Amino acid sequence: MIDKLITFAKNWHTHNQDGHGFDHVFRVYKLAQSILSDYPMADQEIVLAAALLHDTYDEKLVDDVPAAKQQVAAFLTSISFQEQAMVFDIIDNLSFSSQLEGTAKPLTLNGKIVQDADRLDAIGAFGIARTIQYGVSRKRELYDPEILPQSYKTKAAYHAANTTTINHFYEKLFKISSTLHTAKAKQLAVPRDQIMHDFVKAIESEYRDVYGN
Numbered sequence: 001m002i003d004k005l006i007t008f009a010k011n012w013h014t015h016n017q018d019g020h021g022f023d024h025v026f027r028v029y030k031l032a033q034s035i036l037s038d039y040p041m042a043d044q045e046i047v048l049a050a051a052l053l054h055d056t057y058d059e060k061l062v063d064d065v066p067a068a069k070q071q072v073a074a075f076l077t078s079i080s081f082q083e084q085a086m087v088f089d090i091i092d093n094l095s096f097s098s099q100l101e102g103t104a105k106p107l108t109l110n111g112k113i114v115q116d117a118d119r120l121d122a123i124g125a126f127g128i129a130r131t132i133q134y135g136v137s138r139k140r141e142l143y144d145p146e147i148l149p150q151s152y153k154t155k156a157a158y159h160a161a162n163t164t165t166i167n168h169f170y171e172k173l174f175k176i177s178s179t180l181h182t183a184k185a186k187q188l189a190v191p192r193d194q195i196m197h198d199f200v201k202a203i204e205s206e207y208r209d210v211y212g213n
Contacts, residue, residue: 001045001049001081002045002048002049002052004079005048005049005052005053005079006026006029006052008052008053008075009022009025009026009052009053009056010026012056013025013055016061017133017137018061018134018136018137018138019129019130019131019132019133019134019137020055020058020061020130020134024055024126024130025051025052025054025055027121027126028051028052028054028114028117028118028120028121029048029051029052029117031051031116031117031120031121031185031188032047032048032051032113032114032117033048034184035113035116035117035182035184035185036048036113038182038183038184039109039113039182041109042109042110042113043083043086043110045083046086046087046090046110047110047113047114049076049081049083049087050086050087050090050091050094050110050111051114051117051118053072053087053091054090054091054094054114054118056069056071056072056091057069057072057091058095059155069088073088086108086110089105089111090107090108090110090111090114090115092105093105093106093111094107094111094114094115094118096172096176097152097155098155107181112181112182113181113182115181116180116181116182116184116185117185119176119179119180119185120180120185120188120189120192122172122176123173123176123177123189123192123193123196124191124192124193124195124196125192125195127173127192127196128196128199131165131168131169132165134165134168135164135165135168140163140164140165141165142164142165142166142203143164143165143166143203143204143207144164145204145207147163147164147167148167149163149167149170149171150163150167150171151171152171166200166203166204169196169200170200174193174196174197176189176193177189177190177192177193
């Protein structure tokens with residue numbers, strides 16, 4: 001079952017170059033596996049399936065969310081996966097943007113493990129690389145101190161924001177460590193959070209060296 005899910009996810013994301021490719025998905029899968037070792041009461045199949053499928057119908061990645069979700073459902077049916085509703089429930093309430101409006105459903109333990117794994121890959125060295133990839137794909141400016149970080153109250157505003165890549169660290173990534181649920185994720189987040197702060201400080205410092213205060 002897991003091998004089929006891996007193959008499906010790999011094929012689905014094969015051409016993605018905006019930081020949400022299969023390399024990201026597979027790291028989330030492996031991180032979820034690692035966190036699962038501390039939670040034998042969690043449902044391994046549901047967690048790993050949700051980890052592998054979590055970006056298949058993300059609204060910032062696909063034009064037609066219902067159609068993409070239906071494709072995923074058809075695949076799960078074809079492999080006789082019995083817990084589709086639980087997997088979709090995790091994916092639908094997983095993202096940072098889904099929680100901005102306060103409408104996201106509380107996550108179960110299974111969902112919390114997947115969310116922690118996904119958020120861990122959003123921070124640290126891979127998080128920096130992915131943020132730059134995504135910014136380039138959206139033609140965002142890397143850094144402009146005249147454009148200040150923003151606060152977003154809706155998913156629509158968050159996805160439509162005309163911000164900079166460096167602002168994304170202040171708007172989202174520096175907040176992630178405080179949202180993690182599991183002890184292992186919190187432990188892994190410490191050095192990842194630090195490397196992001198060091199990177200952003202270096203960008204800002206080097207900018208001042210060139211342009212002045």
